[in-house]
Amino acid sequence: MSNLQITEHTKRISVLTFTDRLDAFNAPDARQQITDQMEAGAVNFVVDISQVTFMDSAGIAVLVNLLKKVTQANGAMKLVRPAHASAMRLLRMTKFDQVFKMFGTVDEAVNAF
Amino acid sequence: MGLQPACFGRFWEHCKDVNTTMVLQQLVFSYSEDFNNLANWWLSEGAGRFGIRDAGRCVVSWPDDEGDTALSDISEPIIHRNGSQLGELFVTQLSDPALQEKLKTDADFVARLASLDGELDLLAQELVESQDQLVALYGLMHSAHHLVSIDEIVNRLTEVIEPLFEARTAFMVLQLPERPSIVAQSGESLAHDVLSDLVFSTLERTDYLLINDRANSPAESLDQLETVLAIPMSIRGEKSAVLGLVNNTAGPFQSPTIKLLRAISDFAVSRIESALMYEAHLQQMKQQTRLQTEMELAHDVQMSLMPQTLPQISNLEIATFAQPALSVGGDFYDYFIHDNDIFYFTLGDISGKGMSAALLMAMTRTTMRNTARLLNEPSPKAILDHVTDSLYDDFTEVGMFCTIFTGLYDATSGKLAYVNGGHSPVIFRRAGGHAHLIDATGPPLCVLPQHLAYEDQLHLAPGDLLIVATDGFNEARNGAGEMFDYERLLDLVDALADQSAQNIADRLVTAVAQFSEGQPQDDDQTIIVIKRNEHE
Numbered sequence A: 001m002s003n004l005q006i007t008e009h010t011k012r013i014s015v016l017t018f019t020d021r022l023d024a025f026n027a028p029d030a031r032q033q034i035t036d037q038m039e040a041g042a043v044n045f046v047v048d049i050s051q052v053t054f055m056d057s058a059g060i061a062v063l064v065n066l067l068k069k070v071t072q073a074n075g076a077m078k079l080v081r082p083a084h085a086s087a088m089r090l091l092r093m094t095k096f097d098q099v100f101k102m103f104g105t106v107d108e109a110v111n112a113f
Numbered sequence B: 001m002g003l004q005p006a007c008f009g010r011f012w013e014h015c016k017d018v019n020t021t022m023v024l025q026q027l028v029f030s031y032s033e034d035f036n037n038l039a040n041w042w043l044s045e046g047a048g049r050f051g052i053r054d055a056g057r058c059v060v061s062w063p064d065d066e067g068d069t070a071l072s073d074i075s076e077p078i079i080h081r082n083g084s085q086l087g088e089l090f091v092t093q094l095s096d097p098a099l100q101e102k103l104k105t106d107a108d109f110v111a112r113l114a115s116l117d118g119e120l121d122l123l124a125q126e127l128v129e130s131q132d133q134l135v136a137l138y139g140l141m142h143s144a145h146h147l148v149s150i151d152e153i154v155n156r157l158t159e160v161i162e163p164l165f166e167a168r169t170a171f172m173v174l175q176l177p178e179r180p181s182i183v184a185q186s187g188e189s190l191a192h193d194v195l196s197d198l199v200f201s202t203l204e205r206t207d208y209l210l211i212n213d214r215a216n217s218p219a220e221s222l223d224q225l226e227t228v229l230a231i232p233m234s235i236r237g238e239k240s241a242v243l244g245l246v247n248n249t250a251g252p253f254q255s256p257t258i259k260l261l262r263a264i265s266d267f268a269v270s271r272i273e274s275a276l277m278y279e280a281h282l283q284q285m286k287q288q289t290r291l292q293t294e295m296e297l298a299h300d301v302q303m304s305l306m307p308q309t310l311p312q313i314s315n316l317e318i319a320t321f322a323q324p325a326l327s328v329g330g331d332f333y334d335y336f337i338h339d340n341d342i343f344y345f346t347l348g349d350i351s352g353k354g355m356s357a358a359l360l361m362a363m364t365r366t367t368m369r370n371t372a373r374l375l376n377e378p379s380p381k382a383i384l385d386h387v388t389d390s391l392y393d394d395f396t397e398v399g400m401f402c403t404i405f406t407g408l409y410d411a412t413s414g415k416l417a418y419v420n421g422g423h424s425p426v427i428f429r430r431a432g433g434h435a436h437l438i439d440a441t442g443p444p445l446c447v448l449p450q451h452l453a454y455e456d457q458l459h460l461a462p463g464d465l466l467i468v469a470t471d472g473f474n475e476a477r478n479g480a481g482e483m484f485d486y487e488r489l490l491d492l493v494d495a496l497a498d499q500s501a502q503n504i505a506d507r508l509v510t511a512v513a514q515f516s517e518g519q520p521q522d523d524d525q526t527i528i529v530i531k532r533n534e535h536e
Helices: A027-039 A057-072 A085-093 A106-111 B005-018 B020-030 B032-044 B097-144 B150-164 B192-203 B220-224 B255-305 B354-374 B380-397 B485-496 B501-515
Strands: A014-022 A044-055 A076-080 A101-103 B050-054 B057-062 B074-079 B085-091 B167-174 B182-187 B209-211 B228-235 B238-248 B316-323 B331-338 B342-350 B402-410 B415-421 B426-429 B456-459 B465-469 B525-532
Touching: A014 A027, A014 A057, A014 A106, A027 A057, A044 A057, A044 A085, A044 A106, A057 A076, A076 A106, A101 A106, B020 B032, B020 B050, B020 B057, B020 B085, B020 B097, B032 B050, B032 B057, B032 B097, B074 B097, B085 B097, B097 B150, B097 B255, B150 B167, B150 B182, B150 B255, B167 B192, B192 B209, B192 B220, B192 B228, B192 B238, B228 B255, B238 B255, B255 B354, B316 B331, B316 B501, B331 B354, B331 B525, B342 B354, B342 B525, B354 B380, B354 B402, B380 B402, B380 B415, B426 B485, B465 B485, B465 B501, B485 B501, B501 B525
Parallel strands: A014 A044, A044 A076, A076 A101
Antiparallel strands: B050 B057, B050 B085, B074 B085, B167 B182, B167 B238, B209 B228, B228 B238, B316 B525, B331 B342, B342 B402, B402 B415, B415 B456, B426 B465, B465 B525
16 A cells, blocks of 8 residues: 555646737727636736737736736736837836736746746 | 409499499490300391390390390390399390200300409409508508607507508507507407407417407407407517407408508507617617716816815926816826925826726825825825725725825925826926936835835926826827827927926927827826926
């Protein structure tokens, strides 16, 4: 008789990738996708905005909204930081870089869970 | 030609009423060639006369002279298929029994002609009738056009339909969900239970309920009715109305009547459906008007939450402007003078727009104001920490946050202590220098349960300019989708720096409005311009 027990744990992490822009135009759609994911049980998110070239306050509101929702659901959210200067500038200027945990790549972000 | 007994019946009654002799004369006139052929045959066989008699009197004869009809040698009645007689054929001066048979054949032939003529007559009569009905139908549609209420439509249509038909009663019953039933009857009125059985039985049908024979009646209470024609009507896809005729005075209900009644029921359905749509539209308009009034009121309330008069600080010039994108918005500013020369001011932008943002705006503004007044030693940092404690849960519940700039200016020292919670644009320009953006000292309010911002200081020297605006300025777009952006804003501030605070505010608002001319204002626009007097 072996006294060894093996259990496997897998953590479900949803990776949301935005490209091009995250602004007032596509914020409603992004919000809806997040809602759908969370209704399907997702609480851990990696949001990849590395390829986002433009972001505005409505886009940031989408990210804050997600952060608040996952925190309430005992989940977490990590951000893959924008490669484009203007998008990064907005995050820095509004000090959201202090709010979001940011990583260079999706893998790094996923491994941080 | 296949004739229905019903048609015969009607025709025959019609003939009796009119006068058999006239019918025979008309028949001979209509088919003169056939009659001539018959007569010629008989005359060539040696007959003295050939003709038609009715009740002993000669109606017509060949040759056409005044002979004694009593002299006829053989005669044969013209017997209709239903057994009634329409005069008789007679031939004089011939009595061969073989010819009697030939005369009988001729009489049958004439009877058939009469039937044919009868049907034609009936068709013609129906045509005239349907033309009359069409005219009446047109009148009905025309008169129904100004009817807008469903009650009116049901009652008026029933009233107008009744004289179009030969039924003793016309009725329409409409049972829409969540509304009282509408029952309209015209002519002899039916008992309630009869009507309700009629409606019930009709709504079970896909096409129509037709009772031309009491034996087929689907309910006991309907036995007392002679004839019924009722059509179920679907309003918005639900069978919810019945249009019917009861006790036809002209015998059984026939196909033309069914078709006409169906056309009218289709018309009634379309009228009722448009009336429902109109009602809904009216309701919506009423609601919209009410909502608009409420929004206007909310706009006034919101505007009144922001200070109406400019503060008098010994060495500052101040100008403000606020314009929500919708009736109400999430931008706000507030200020008051605290302890003589301490000037408290704040400008915030709640994420999102419209009513939800406006509610949070009112709450934030008031919490900020109360906190600033009540703290023993107010500082921007202390105020925002308290406000975060108070409002974090409420903001989080709805997934929103607020970028905010809060400052306390000491007019004596010229020192401005401030916290910039994720807000932009905040523009500072030293007298003679270049306008630049001031970075946030922390993230916006209520993003995190603790406000991570630190407090910073600026010294306002004479001629220095501080502008706190909301992103409705830098994010305003033109027709090409291009943003006004920070650079244009900074350049403009440099160009306007020598002007008064009020002029600077006005020019900035105008410039952005011109830039985005023709585009709807996407976001709320709010601005505070603070300038330290150059000459003190």
